[in-house]
Amino acid sequence: MRLVLLGPPGAGKGTQAAILSEKLGIPHISTGDLFRANIGEGTPLGLEAKSYIDAGKLVPTDVTARMVEDRLSQEDAQNGFLLDGFPRTVEQAEILKGLLEGKGEKLDGVVNFQVAEDVVVERMLARGRADDNEETIRTRLQVYRDETAPLIDHYGAEIINIEAEGTVEEINARTLEALGK
Numbered sequence: 265m266r267l268v269l270l271g272p273p274g275a276g277k278g279t280q281a282a283i284l285s286e287k288l289g290i291p292h293i294s295t296g297d298l299f300r301a302n303i304g305e306g307t308p309l310g311l312e313a314k315s316y317i318d319a320g321k322l323v324p325t326d327v328t329a330r331m332v333e334d335r336l337s338q339e340d341a342q343n344g345f346l347l348d349g350f351p352r353t354v355e356q357a358e359i360l361k362g363l364l365e366g367k368g369e370k371l372d373g374v375v376n377f378q379v380a381e382d383v384v385v386e387r388m389l390a391r392g393r394a395d396d397n398e399e400t401i402r403t404r405l406q407v408y409r410d411e412t413a414p415l416i417d418h419y420g421a422e423i424i425n426i427e428a429e430g431t432v433e434e435i436n437a438r439t440l441e442a443l444g445k
């Protein structure tokens with residue numbers, strides 16, 4: 265299956281993706297994780313991305329899209345993937361569509377994790393990642409509302425809504441059921 269995971273920052277996409285990846289046998293491709301790995305290794309890509317991530321802003325689309333294209337071209341992604349953190353804008357969605365069309369592929373669905381804003385803020389503050397301070401969280405939520413939430417309308421009938429408040433296991437069960445697995 266080729267799936268995109270959508271939802272506000274802190275919605276638990278990464279947690280759910282790790283479980284789904286194992287159960288569905290397809291790789292979890294997280295742009296946030298890829299950026300953090302590059303930052304950790306001090307690559308040119310990591311150096312470029314760091315200032316944006318620390319500020320809670322989006323990394324420029326050309327940089328992000330190249331990284332995703334490279335990752336999707338790898339062997340393990342040929343039979344499916346869970347894309348987490350990309351696309352984050354309508355422009356990125358169009359790029360993804362083009363990338364897949366170039367290979368004669370298309371998405372099987374877009375899983376949208378729905379969580380109230382006060383819940384995601386609480387989760388992010390508890391997680392305590394480097395970019396999880398109050399100011400950055402505010403910026404990321406604003407970016408989500410302005411740039412990412414429009415993807416829900418953009419994908420329309422491809423959206424699979426999951427009510428994502430509850431335990432990790434409950435949300436996983438709801439997701440598998442919604443995917444018919």
Ligand code: ADP
Pocket residue numbers: 272273274275277295296297299316317318320321322323324325328348349350351352356404
């Ligand atoms: P969260 O889901 O909590 O927002 P992520 O790990 O997905 O965290 O992303 C962390 C940061 O990485 C984002 O705030 C952003 O700066 C950058 N980033 C991740 N994906 C993208 C993307 N598709 N386009 C631009 N920037 C991105």
